[in-house]
Amino acid sequence: MESPVDANKTQEDEAEPHDTQDILPPIPSTSGSWWYRCFDGLLRFALQSLSLGPLPRHIAFIMDGNRRWSRMTGIRIQQGHYMGFEALKRVLDLCLSLRRIDMVTVYAFALDNFRRDKAEVDALMELARTRLLELSSHSDLVRKFSVRIRVVGRRALLPPAVQETARRVEEATKDHTGPTLNICMPYASQDEICQAATQAAKQGPLTETSLAEHLMVPCDIPIDVLVRTSHVSRLSDFLLWQCNEHTQCHFVDQYWPRFGARDLIPILLAYQRTRS
Known part of the structure; x- marks a missing residue:
């Protein structure tokens, strides 16, 4: 799954992040290594400490940077998309381990992404199909936390499979x-709002409440925290209605x-500082 882009600007046009942490070697995954055990212990301690304070109930992610990271590291773009899915699993595990986050919403594929090269779009669609199956059928993560998965957006535009x-x-x-x-694909917030307004108007006077009732991403759990990666400072037509003065x-x-x-973890600590 890949990050969305704006209608008139591709990710190639966006500025490169200045931080060099993203080229550091990953934490070793061998459970027997002392480095892994040390890191795992520190992570568990940090999560336990975070769980003592206020936590967001709804956190949203704009998963940006798969393609630029691929070019920077010299791997194929398709492999970058695959690593983006692995990051999603990793972040979900972190969020759900805190036990008090009730909803996670991710921007997986924007409507405008269909403008990309057909080969890349086809590869993304196949990746989405296989990874959705993995999440629902073979994922310890989904079983462990009893996760309910929703795919929201213009699903009729997706390949039949x-x-x-x-x-x-x-x-x-x-x-x-x-x-x-909530996995948003293919999705655009303005499109969501237009569809919701059309449906609400058919049932009576159009009000803020009636429109919100027809949104694909529900507003009953307000978005507390929204995160966008890759040092890009815009919402890119994501959850424009659901974001509020407290997000x-x-x-x-x-x-x-x-x-x-x-x-x-620093993002969650910042949230706690404003709620304490």
Whole structure:
């Protein structure tokens, strides 16, 4: 899954982040290494400490930077998209381990992304199909936290195989009682608002409340924190209605495939400082 882009500006046009942390070697994944055990222990301590304070109920991510990270590291763009999905699993695990985050919403594919090269779009659609299946059928993460998955957006524009997979994923997780993961694809907030207004007007006078009732991403759990990676400071037509005067926006100097605990924990600490 890849980050969305603005209608008239591709990711190639955006400024490169200045932070060099994203080229540091990853934490070793071998559970027997002393470095991994040390890092894992520190992470568990940090999460336990965070859980003692106020936490956002709804956190949203604009997952930006897969392609630029791919070019910087010299790997294929498709591999960058795959690493972006791995980052999503990693971040979900961090968020849900805190036990009090009720909803996570991610911008996986914008309507404007269909303007990209057909080969890249086709590869993204296949990646979305296989990873959605993985999340619903073989994911310890989904089972562990009883995650309910929703795919929101103009689903009729997706290839039939992806539409069917999205339907199966939602069906498989509809009775889960844990947090909700909203995967926005293909999505644009202005399109969502227009559709909601049209549907609401058919049922009576158009009001703020009636429009909100027809949004794809519900407003019953307000967005507390919105994070965009890659040092890009704009919302790119994402959750324009759902963001409110209390939403904290963080524009992080890190590519999405490298986003992890060292980026998320300071954001959560900043949230706690404003709520204490």
